[in-house]
Amino acid sequence: MSLSNYTEAALGEPWSTPATSQAEEPTVESALEKEKIIKDILSLRDGLRGLLVRVTEVEADNEKLAKDNEMLSVYIDNLTRNSVVAAGTKR
Numbered sequence: 001m002s003l004s005n006y007t008e009a010a011l012g013e014p015w016s017t018p019a020t021s022q023a024e025e026p027t028v029e030s031a032l033e034k035e036k037i038i039k040d041i042l043s044l045r046d047g048l049r050g051l052l053v054r055v056t057e058v059e060a061d062n063e064k065l066a067k068d069n070e071m072l073s074v075y076i077d078n079l080t081r082n083s084v085v086a087a088g089t090k091r
């Protein structure tokens with residue numbers, strides 16, 4: 001079976017709008033519901049922005065602490081080496 005067997009009328013145009021669908025008039029309730037949903041979305045968006053700022057701050061703090069830990073590790077290693085060297089010369 002080939003595609004040439006199908007007619008344009010049988011396939012229809014998926015991007016066209018059906019002629020039978022009429023746009024309903026918005027009701028007061030639907031307008032209020034839509035307004036509430038929009039306010040909720042904006043509130044959630046602002047909350048996400050706040051969380052993003054906080055995550056960025058925590059990431060910066062984490063990087064600083066990681067660098068501080070690395071520096072302290074090197075410092076402790078140096079102290080340990082110096083202590084071993086000093087203890088070895090006293091014998």
